[in-house]
Amino acid sequence: MSGTSEGPAPAADLVSPAVTGSSEGTSSGAAEPSSLPGAHPIPPATDPPRPAAQPHSLGAAFTAAPLAMAVVDREGLVVTANETMGSLIATGTDALTGKVAADLVDLSSDARTWHAYREVLRGHQARLRCTRRLKHPDGHSRWVQVTVTPLPEAEKAVLLSVSDISARRELQAQLRHLQMHDPVTRLPNRTLFFERLSAALEAESYEESGTGRVGLCYLDLDGFKAVNDTLGHRVGDRLLAAVAERLTTCADEVGYARAATPLVARLGGDEFALLVEDSTGTDQLSELAESVLKALQAPFDLSGQRLSVSASIGVVERHAAGTTATGLMQAADTTLYWAKADGKGRWTLFDPERNAHRMTRQALSSGLRPAIERGEFALEYQPLVGMEDGRVRGVEALVRWHHPRFGTLTPNQFIGLAEEDGSIVQLGRWALKAACRQARRWQLERPDEPPIFVSVNVAVRQVWDSDLVADVAGTLAETGLAPHLLQLELTESAVMGSAGRPLQALQALSDMGVHIAIDDFGTGYSNLAYLSRLPVSVLKLDGSFVRGFQYEGTGVHPNPADEVIVEAMIQLAHRLGLTVTAECVETSAQASRLRRIGCDTGQGWLYSRPVPPDRISELVVSEACRPS
Structure with missing residues (x-):
């Protein structure tokens, strides 16, 4: 038997480098060019050549030991070997005498091991231990552990022992395979996937022949939970195994004409990943994603159960340099979410701009x-502003977020987020108190003038998730503002059809004297039957109606239907005892037409943009909102 890497040994008494190896107790430095291994022994460092002493003291124990052993002189030649060594090397014991020991067990395949071995022979190092793969003449290989230790000084030799560790290595390989593979699908699992991904992203793995890029298709099955819930986990596992087979076939077909086949892994649950190392660009990943979707289209026949599934896929492709495994997976997970949100059964490519918006x-x-x-x-x-006289009757409070990073943000940029996470309750409570305090301050500043009311927007979640009635009552008591100087605005879709707690809260607020306004009226349910039953005092017409009115000097003809609808809504509101406010009034022509058909108040850039509190005081004093 001889050491090997790939293919047979080049000569009967010489060996080629082994595939792997490690040494223990070595010192730094590489083999000297003049001392490269071969068929010639190593000259001793100091002592002149002399025959090594025969190990007569080892006696019968050496000869019959189950451990393969050989005595090697300081020149690196075998002095004697026991029968176990002869069997391991697959040659007679006598034939080993005089052979170069390093060649027999492949100690010369790497510079580090070779240097350490020479140091032991010279007496400069206490021991060498390394692992080698040796090839038997019949073609099979085995793993051995080689140990070289000095014999007593009188022997002027070293003891080379070799133990067969093939069974242990095979067991370790089996255990690693079990550890790194999913038992249901037999695919690489999350651990092995991330091991491969990390290796693909390491700078040391880039080669001139590679692209230096990496791609990932991250997918999960749409509606897989329903399969487990209705048919049981056993059927679900069979479905996962069948999906894994199709993904593997798909990866093999895609990788047939390429340098490497994509790695298919199950990351957990119904989540799979296809890793493309040295990808050639987004086109390659797009083709792979398309082929995966096509492969999953055909129904699955699972022991009489015929199932159809689809998948959503997030696709990411980028330079490996500067990319981390965590960053790549975050991008893939985000893109998979987009594919789900866009309708499922599709693949979506990572979009940096969309991701920046999400972030x-x-x-x-x-x-x-x-x-x-x-x-x-x-x-x-x-x-x-009153349409007839142009006087400021009230103000709408509009919240602004002075963000330290993004600057001043308007409500449409954060109110939806506040409603989603529930912080709208805290924010709404703050806005209510701030607006009421300011309205009371204006009233105290101008005690001889009619006070102006303040209108505050209220989200539906504030009605459900907080005691709005108590909040309003407490705020009015704290600030001293009269209830009729507070108006609460709710959207039409939130008010129309209200029942139970929301309706009770609105009624309680109305009984308290607070005005309730329906914002953006005309765009939601528009169920007019509810108007007579709701405690509403104001309708705010959506700006889309006002924009349809004629603009001065534009040559654009008005839409008669807009004016007819607005006039009808105003008449209906007045019949019900409600006042009407028109939003988005931007031109004098619009204001004139609204005034003519009976609109009570207007709001828009014709009168003023949203301004700080001190500007409102100036407008009220100067009556600057009166149209010319």
């Missing part, structure tokens, strides 16, 4: 509650 939303969402506590929010006010 911004996440940053805003996570910072909402702390921002309220830090006082980053402020209110601006837009006048609500």
Whole structure:
């Protein structure tokens, strides 16, 4: 038997380098060119050549030992070997005498091991231990552990022992395979996948022949939970195994004409990944994703159960340099979510701009509650102007977020997030108190003038998740503002059809004297039958109706239907005892037409944009909102 790497040994008494090896107790440095291994022995470092002493002291124990052993002189030649060594090397014991020991067990295949071996022979190092793969003449290989230790000084030799560890290595390989593979699908599992992914992203793995890029298709099955819930986990496992087979076939077909086949792994549950090393670009990953979707289209026949499934796939492709496994998986997970949100049964390519928007939303969402506590929010006010006289009757409070990173943000950029995570309750409570305090301050500043009311937007979640009635009552008592100077705005879709707690809260607020307004009226349910039963006092017409009115000097003809609808809604509101406010009034022509058909108040840039509180005081004093 001789050491090997690939293929047979080049000569009967010489060996080629082994595939793997490790040494223990070595010192630094490489083999000297003049001392490269071969058929010639190593000259001793100091002593002149002399025959090594025969190991007569070892006696019968040496000869009959089950451990393969040989005595090697300081020149590296075998002095004697026991029968076990002869059997292991597959040659007679006598034939080993005089052979170069390093060649027999492949100690010369790497410079580090070779240097350590020479140091032991010279007496400069206490021991060498390494692992080698040796090839038997019949073709099979075995793993051995080689140990070289000095014999007593009188022997002037070293003892080379070789133990067969093939069974242990095979067991280790089996255990690693079990550890690194999924028992249901037999695919590589999450651990092995990340091991391969990390290796693909390491700079040391880049080769001139490679692309330096990496691609990933991250998928899960749509509606797989329903299969487990209705048919049981056994059927679910069979489905996963069948899906794994199709994914593997798909990867093999895609990789047939390429340098490497994509790695298919099960990451857990119904999540799979296809890793493409040295990818050639997004086109390659797109083709792979398409082929996966096509492969899963045909129904699965599982022991009489015929099932159809689809998959959603997130596709990411980028330069390996500068990419981390965590970053790549985060991008893939985000893109998979997009594919789900876009309708399932499809693949979606990672979009940096879309991801930046998502990251911004996440940053805003996570910072909402702390921002309220830090006082980053402020209110601006837009006048609500009487159509007949142009006087400021009230103001709508509009919240602004002075974000330290993103600048001043308007409600449409964060109110939806606040409603999603529930922070709208805390934010709404703050806005209510701030607006009421400001309205009371204006009243005290102008005690001889009619006070202006303040209108505050209320989200539906504030009605459900907090005691809005108690909050309003407490705020009015704290600020001293009269209830009729507070107006609460709710969207039409939130008010129409209200029942139970929301309706009770609105009725309680109305009984308290607070005005209730329906915002954006005309765009939601528009169930007019509810108007007579709801405690509503104001309708705010959506700006889309006003925009349809004629603009001065534009040559655009008005839409008669818009004016007819608006006039009808105003007449109906007045019949029910309600007042009407028109939003988005931007031109004098619009204001004139609204005034002619009986609209009570207007709001829009014609009168003023949202402004800080001190500007409202100026507008009220100067009556600057009166149209010319």
